[in-house]
Amino acid sequence: MVRLLEVSKLTKRYSQGNIIDRTVFTAVDHISFDINEAEVFTLAGESGCGKTTTAKLILGFEEATSGEIRHNGKVQTRNEKPWLTESVQAIFQDPFSTFNPMRRVDSYFHETVQNFRLAQSKQEATARIDKKLRLVGLTYQEIAGRYPSEFSGGQLQRISIARALVTDPKVIIADEPVSMVDASLRMSIVNLFKQLRDELGVSILYITHDLATAYYVSDRIAIMFRGKIVEMGSVDQVLMKPKHPYSKLLRDSIPQADPRQRWTTTVTLAELEQEEYLRQGCRFAGRCPDVMDICKSVAPADIRVDEALVQCHLYADQNDRQTAASYSMKTQP
Amino acid sequence: MAEKQQTILRTQNLQAFYVLEMQGAQKIVKAVNEVNLQVYENEIYGIAGESGCGKTTLLKTLFNEIAPPLRLIEGKLYYRINDAEVDVTGMSADEKRRLRMEYISYIPQGSMSVFNPVQRIRGTFQDFIGSHVSGKNREQVFELAHRRVLELGLPRNVLDTYPHQLSGGMRQRVTIALASVLNPRIMIGDEPTTALDVVVQRGVIQMLKEIQRSLKNTIIMVTHDMGVHANIADRIGIMYAGKIVEEGTTEQIFANPSHPYTQFLINSLPKFGDKSMRDSVPGSPPSLADVPKGCPFHPRCPHARDICRQQMPDLTRLNDDHKVACWLVGGQDG
Numbered sequence: 001m002v003r004l005l006e007v008s009k010l011t012k013r014y015s016q017g018n019i020i021d022r023t024v025f026t027a028v029d030h031i032s033f034d035i036n037e038a039e040v041f042t043l044a045g046e047s048g049c050g051k052t053t054t055a056k057l058i059l060g061f062e063e064a065t066s067g068e069i070r071h072n073g074k075v076q077t078r079n080e081k082p083w084l085t086e087s088v089q090a091i092f093q094d095p096f097s098t099f100n101p102m103r104r105v106d107s108y109f110h111e112t113v114q115n116f117r118l119a120q121s122k123q124e125a126t127a128r129i130d131k132k133l134r135l136v137g138l139t140y141q142e143i144a145g146r147y148p149s150e151f152s153g154g155q156l157q158r159i160s161i162a163r164a165l166v167t168d169p170k171v172i173i174a175d176e177p178v179s180m181v182d183a184s185l186r187m188s189i190v191n192l193f194k195q196l197r198d199e200l201g202v203s204i205l206y207i208t209h210d211l212a213t214a215y216y217v218s219d220r221i222a223i224m225f226r227g228k229i230v231e232m233g234s235v236d237q238v239l240m241k242p243k244h245p246y247s248k249l250l251r252d253s254i255p256q257a258d259p260r261q262r263w264t265t266t267v268t269l270a271e272l273e274q275e276e277y278l279r280q281g282c283r284f285a286g287r288c289p290d291v292m293d294i295c296k297s298v299a300p301a302d303i304r305v306d307e308a309l310v311q312c313h314l315y316a317d318q319n320d321r322q323t324a325a326s327y328s329m330k331t332q333p
Numbered sequence: 334m335a336e337k338q339q340t341i342l343r344t345q346n347l348q349a350f351y352v353l354e355m356q357g358a359q360k361i362v363k364a365v366n367e368v369n370l371q372v373y374e375n376e377i378y379g380i381a382g383e384s385g386c387g388k389t390t391l392l393k394t395l396f397n398e399i400a401p402p403l404r405l406i407e408g409k410l411y412y413r414i415n416d417a418e419v420d421v422t423g424m425s426a427d428e429k430r431r432l433r434m435e436y437i438s439y440i441p442q443g444s445m446s447v448f449n450p451v452q453r454i455r456g457t458f459q460d461f462i463g464s465h466v467s468g469k470n471r472e473q474v475f476e477l478a479h480r481r482v483l484e485l486g487l488p489r490n491v492l493d494t495y496p497h498q499l500s501g502g503m504r505q506r507v508t509i510a511l512a513s514v515l516n517p518r519i520m521i522g523d524e525p526t527t528a529l530d531v532v533v534q535r536g537v538i539q540m541l542k543e544i545q546r547s548l549k550n551t552i553i554m555v556t557h558d559m560g561v562h563a564n565i566a567d568r569i570g571i572m573y574a575g576k577i578v579e580e581g582t583t584e585q586i587f588a589n590p591s592h593p594y595t596q597f598l599i600n601s602l603p604k605f606g607d608k609s610m611r612d613s614v615p616g617s618p619p620s621l622a623d624v625p626k627g628c629p630f631h632p633r634c635p636h637a638r639d640i641c642r643q644q645m646p647d648l649t650r651l652n653d654d655h656k657v658a659c660w661l662v663g664g665q666d667g
Binding site for chain 2: 046047048152153154155182183184185186187188190191209211212213215216239240249250251253254255256257258259261262263266267269
C-alpha cells in the first residue's frame with residue numbers, strides 16, 4: 001500500500017509570556033499517523049486539541065518544532081511547501097471567509113489553473129473547471145460571473161471542494177469542512193467525500209469534532225486530546241468500542257437524535273485548558289473517572305489493544321501480562 | 334405532564350416581515366409568517382429549522398424586540414403575567430424594558446461579543462443587576478448572582494476574570510447564569526450550544542435543564558441540531574420558510590415525523606453502528622424574500638402534488654399535541 005502522507009513525531013511548541021515569565025506549551029506533541037491511498041482519515045477532537053495546528057503544519061503554514069512530514073516518501077522541507085506540489089489541497093472551515101466577497105467565484109478557479117499551468121487555452125481551462133464542478137453537482141454556467149454572496153453556505157463549500165479538485169490532488173486536507181454548514185446540507189458534503197474517495201481515489205484528511213459524520217464517512221480515526229493522539233484505529237474499533245476514557249466521554253457526549261437515549265449521567269468540564277496542556281503525566285488525569293496514581297506523574301505510551309493504539313495506563317498492565325513482547329516493541333519515548 | 338398546563342406565551346397569527354425600501358422598490362422578507370404558538374409553563378420548547386428559515390427573527394418577535402426594518406404586520410403576542418393574559422405588542426418602550434430580563438430573558442448565541450471586553454465579569458453583573466433592581470435590594474441580588482455562579486458549577490473566581498480569559502464554553506455558561514439571575518419566567522435561547530464542543534455542549538445542556546428544573550420556568554430554545562432537541566426539549570416545533578410546519582412532543586416528532594421535511598431532518602442524521610447511505614434534504618432553502626407559492630417546501634418535496642403548488646395547508650391535528658401542515662396528512666379539510 002502506498003503511504004501518501006506520513007507524519008512522524010510531529011511536535012509544535014508555542015511559548016507565551018515575556019522573557020522572565022514564560023510558559024511553553026506543546027500544542028502538538030509527538031503525533032504520528034499516516035494516510036493511505038483512497039482513504040478517509042479522521043482527526044477528531046475538541047477545540048484546542050491541536051487538530052487545526054496539525055493541518056497547518058502539514059500544509060506548511062506553520063513550521064514544526066520537531067518531527068517529520070513525508071509526502072509520497074519524500075521528506076517535506078521548508079522550500080518545498082506542499083501547496084506548491086499540486087497533490088495536496090485544502091478546504092477550510094468557513095466557506096464565507098474562504099472567498100473574498102468582492103471577487104467573482106470563478107476567478108479562483110482560473111487562478112488555480114494558471115498557477116499550476118494546467119491548461120493551454122481559456123476553453124481548455126473552462127472545460128477542466130466545468131468537469132470538476134460537475135463532480136460536486138454544479139456547472140461552470142452556474143458560477144460564472146457570480147459573487148460569493150449569491151451562493152448558500154453549502155454551495156460555497158462545494159465550490160471550495162471543486163476548486164481543490166482542479167489540480168487533481170491526491171490528498172485533500174479538510175479542516176472542519178461541515179461545521180459551518182447547515183445540518184440538513186451537511187450530509188451532501190460528507191457524501192461527496194465518500195464519492196471522491198470511491199470514484200477518484202482521493203484521500204482525505206478529515207479534521208472534525210463531529211464524531212457522527214466521522215463514523216459515517218471515514219475508514220480510520222485518531223482521537224486527539226490536548227496535543228496528543230490518545231486513540232487511533234479503524235472507526236469501528238475506536239467509535240464502537242472506545243478504550244481510552246476520553247474517547248468514551250467524547251462518544252457518550254454526542255447528542256443522539258432519539259429522546260429515549262437521553263443522558264443520565266453528568267459530566268465535569270475542564271476549568272482551564274492551559275492547565276491540562278501543562279499537566280505532567282496523562283493530560284486527562286484531572287477529569288478521568290478511572291484515574292490512578294501513575295497517571296498523575298507518568299505520561300502513557302502508545303499501547304496496542306485490539307488493532308487500535310491507545311495512550312492509557314489502564315491498558316498497560318493488562319497488556320503487559322498478555323503480550324509483553326508487543327508492548328515493549330511499541331513503547332516510545 | 335398529565336394535567337392541563339397553563340399557557341405562558343401565546344401568539345396569534347403572528348406576522349413579522351422585514352420591509353426594505355431601496356430606491357423606491359420595496360422588498361419584503363417574510364421571516365415570521367402566520368405563526369400560532371402556544372408555549373406552556375414549566376417546559377422546554379424547541380424550535381428547529383435550517384439557517385435562514387426565520388428562527389432567530391421568531392425569537393426576536395417573541396422577545397418583543399421588533400424594531401425597523403423588522404415590522405409587525407399582523408397578529409398578537411400574549412404573555413401571561415400575574416395570571417392575566419397581556420397583549421405585549423402595544424406596550425411602550427418603558428414597559429417592555431421592565432419585562433425584559435426580569436420576566437423574559439434572552440441567551441444570545443455567540444457569547445464572544447456579549448461581554449464588555451475591558452470589564453471584569455463582575456462589572457457586567459453589577460451593571461446588569463443595577464439597571465433592573467433599585468437601591469436596597471442590590472446587595473442581595475448580587476449575593477444571589479454569586480450564589481448562582483457557584484450553584485452552576487462555575488469556578489469561584491469567574492467573576493473576577495476578563496471575558497478573554499474564559500473559554501467559549503465557560504463564557505456561554507456565564508451568559509446563561511446572567512440570563513437566569515433575576516429568575517425570569519421565560520428564557521429564550523438562540524442556538525445556545527452551537528459552536529461548542531460536544532463535551533462542553535453536554536455540560537451546557539445539563540446546566541439549562543438544571544436551571545429549568547429549579548426555577549420551574551419555560552425555556553424556548555432554537556437550534557438546528559436535532560440531537561440537542563432530542564436531549565432537552567419537551568415539545569418541538571419545526572420551522573420552514575417562516576412557518577411552523579409540524580409541532581408535537583419530542584417523542585412524537587422522533588417516533589412519527591409526519592412532514593416530509595421533518596422526515597428528512599431526522600433521517601439524514603448519521604447514527605453510530607449504521608453506515609448506510611444517508612441523503613441530505615435535496616435542493617437548498619428558499620429565500621424568505623421570494624417564498625414559493627403554496628406549500629413552501631414543494632420544490633424540494635418528493636411527494637409534491639398539484640395542490641401543494643397552489644395552496645398552503647393548515648396545521649392539522651394528528652392527535653392530542655401533534656400537528657402537521659401537509660397535504661399528505663389529511664390537510665384537505667383544512
